[in-house]
Amino acid sequence: MIDVLYFAWVRERIGLPKERVETDAATVAELVEELKAREARYAAAFEDVSALRVALDQDLADFDASLRGVREVAFFPPMTGG
Amino acid sequence: MEIRLQQAPFLPGALLDAFTARLGGAGAVVSFTGIVRDEAGTLGAMEIEHYPGMTERALEQIGREAMARWTLADLLIVHRHGRLAPGEPIMMVATASSHRAAAFESAEFLMDYLKSRAPFWKKEIGADGAAWVAAKDADEDALGRWSSEP
Numbered sequence: 001m002i003d004v005l006y007f008a009w010v011r012e013r014i015g016l017p018k019e020r021v022e023t024d025a026a027t028v029a030e031l032v033e034e035l036k037a038r039e040a041r042y043a044a045a046f047e048d049v050s051a052l053r054v055a056l057d058q059d060l061a062d063f064d065a066s067l068r069g070v071r072e073v074a075f076f077p078p079m080t081g082g
Numbered sequence: 083m084e085i086r087l088q089q090a091p092f093l094p095g096a097l098l099d100a101f102t103a104r105l106g107g108a109g110a111v112v113s114f115t116g117i118v119r120d121e122a123g124t125l126g127a128m129e130i131e132h133y134p135g136m137t138e139r140a141l142e143q144i145g146r147e148a149m150a151r152w153t154l155a156d157l158l159i160v161h162r163h164g165r166l167a168p169g170e171p172i173m174m175v176a177t178a179s180s181h182r183a184a185a186f187e188s189a190e191f192l193m194d195y196l197k198s199r200a201p202f203w204k205k206e207i208g209a210d211g212a213a214w215v216a217a218k219d220a221d222e223d224a225l226g227r228w229s230s231e232p
Contacts, residue, residue, distance in 0.1 A: 082221075
């Protein structure tokens, strides 16, 4: 089981801030494919992953990164702090 | 190094006075305050979402990186989240050093990293709806200048 978090418009498009996901995905990209296959709202949110960022256990990562040992995955748009 | 992540408003002048007072004789202090623009009266409010946990870690990492790159007496990062009105301070940074170059450069470094590497997302609430603020390529490009050691 893995915690999956969504922020900003990704959260709005999917319609929830956080969920627990049962997955065998080895990488972030595989997890994205699993999520997209679920429902249209996921497919819409992940339509263009180049517009998204991912963090693994609260550190920025790449979409080809391994999920081995990861407890928390977060998807969000590019950050706009400052 | 002092890092504050808060919903509550803050007074930049008061924080800067307190920061300066505890330095002793550092010689140079640079500060930057970001304020919610009113966008010619069209903006009702700004909502800032963040990633609790990662935000604190990212601010700490950015602050530590600045302390490692420059010889600084101290630095301050304040960033708000939640709903803000036009004219309210969003965030501020202050850096203190013996000479101004390190203070200016490290303040710019902090700003560049806060823009693109701290997990905050801004949403503008206007009279005719709400829209997420898009990240600017220029902000991402600005990080490039820090890729080599100063």
